[in-house]
Amino acid sequence: EDLKKQQASKPSDPFSSDPERHPVLQVNTLKPFNAEPPPEILSDSYITPSAFFFKRNHLPVPQLDQASYRLQVEGLPQGVLSLSLEDLKTKFPKHTVTVTLQCAGNRRGDMNKVKPVKGLNWGVAAIGNAKWSGARLRDVLLAAGFEPGVAQWARHVQFEGLDKDVTGTSYGASIPLNKAIGEEGDVLLAYEMNGEDIPRDHGYPVRVVVPGVVGARNVKWLGKIVVSAEESSSHWQQQDYKGFAPGTDWNQVDFESAPAIQELPVQSAITVPADGAVIHHSDETLTVAGYAWSGGGREVIRVDVSLDGGKTWQVAQLRSGDKGQAPEPSPPPGRAWAWKLWEITAPLPPEAEELEIICKAVDSSYNVQPDTVPPIWNLRGLLSNAWHRVTVRLRRD
Amino acid sequence: EDLKKQQASKPSDPFSSDPERHPVLQVNTLKPFNAEPPPEILSDSYITPSAFFFKRNHLPVPQLDQASYRLQVEGLPQGVLSLSLEDLKTKFPKHTVTVTLQCAGNRRGDMNKVKPVKGLNWGVAAIGNAKWSGARLRDVLLAAGFEPGVAQWARHVQFEGLDKDVTGTSYGASIPLNKAIGEEGDVLLAYEMNGEDIPRDHGYPVRVVVPGVVGARNVKWLGKIVVSAEESSSHWQQQDYKGFAPGTDWNQVDFESAPAIQELPVQSAITVPADGAVIHHSDETLTVAGYAWSGGGREVIRVDVSLDGGKTWQVAQLRSGDKGQAPEPSPPPGRAWAWKLWEITAPLPPEAEELEIICKAVDSSYNVQPDTVPPIWNLRGLLSNAWHRVTVRLRRD
Ligand SMILES: [Mo]
């Protein structure tokens, strides 16, 4: 009833039926809703509660109900398979995987400071780590008739959302076929987030979770899966979410010249203390905390922290669970989908009045973050993974 | 006869039967033999001729002949399999893969300039790209009795060389089981390099070729393969070839705290012009060339070049073959094992007397090279992949 009233009262606003959100979120845009939590919330818990998990919506949140929900699987020799939510839950084994999702635009704010870019001005918190449960995409594709011969012509698996713009166009994306069908890809058609039905903002009732791959391919409100020779033709696959050189501007950019972002590069950020914080201290030590993650299942193996602007570095403590709890089991090689939280307590330089604190992570391929932002600057402000720097002032009490 | 005489005349020198080498190589150490070609040779041809391919020997080159050669495969439930070279060539399909191999110490020279490190002082040419042919390790393991149950306890595949030190210890290394057995790992037991028997310096008659993985795991003169729950116990797996933080010194270093290097990070270098070159020019343009590669099958998607010390960047032309020839076919995602050569011809800044030329590469996970050396400096001088910089002087004729 309430819903009906809302729709009736604002017939022209497609966002009027969007869900409620937690007031602590820092809102980037209201319609569509894009928001991130305060950074310090991220390092408070290894699993990010869904209320605080960044929301990145391209379109209004669709109103879907579990009884009428159907997922179409297309493009395979035996034709279209249509699955209800009940089918997904009962006909396929349920798998739970802890996966970090990161928006391609996370930390875009750092690029905007160098030279303005086009896109939401995200801080460092357009990233979160959740336990996702659902059917394996691999199992569903096999049930829909995937067999080795399909790999002769198919190269991609496309996803279409049930969210629509005013013209009726849905959000869409695709991933490489080998990621979708591989036994070690761990791609889920998830119907639970952190042990509960996926909240509406995160794709209720079903979203794709593609571990190690940019958020933009983890299509929410999933309506259709298409096995195809081609990538998704959507705007977001073809004309967006690609990286370019720092010298490329909007007059020259050729979106066909760059591959669609899939696996993300190694990333880390400081969540505590906040940039610009004034630290009143009688202690002689400072605690710095943050997160670190890498795409493609590459495990973060080390985080280095500097309190002196990069002149000297100390190695932070990493953890894969909450403090005082047993960590998650070690993942097999190449399947480290979840972030690490890190922390270091270091002596304060006795004379310093201001500290430039920096973190940088190393992943299991020994990839590292670049030192500075300008050489990775790009017109869309994507892939912003330079060293994270915060400056704090010290005030002795 | 010659060989006998040589051995007889220098009974105390285990290196006396090492093969002849091309005189153009820049020798790092003679015994064991470690040498790299002049950098400009690397960009002369997409496939590096074996004579110019960097040699990285830890021990004397063993004297092996194809008739008596045997490869032992151990650790599988059905016991030891012993294969002759003839077996390898006739009982398994022959696969050819173009694979770039890079020494973990490539570009160590750049780290030595920051602060001395322990290791051979390689320039930028401890890397090469060759066509390797042989049996798939996967096929051999399956023939030796590998079945899915083995993956319950096995985690690694160890390799032992037939090269030995004075105490009789062989060179050894291991790789993760999933890389060895995966259908997309493309690991070869190679008996040909560029269409000929593998030269003695490169592992005659059989070496492992592990695409996307550091040279040190590509064991030459392969004598034994062991499927195991453990990594190789060799010095080179356990106490070497690992990365550490810049602050870690030889007093503190704990080799157990870091994972053995497997996949390498994104890399590129300038091969032409040489550092310190004086360019006499009447032209208004300068051509810069080099190579770019990344580990783990990640394809290089872009190389940026700066002629002004990193202030502005231009995108280089990439190629996967020789000029005027058809390029190699595009690899499937995640299986880009071969480097790209790149080139750019750019206007010379009219007033400049000196140019700092820089290159940096981006791979398909959008990982990038770090800007500077000191923050990735490590006591062994490994993983030296900061932007490559050369300075040239311009002299107008
Ligand atoms: Mo995103």
Ligand SMILES: [Mo]
């Ligand atoms: Mo090496």
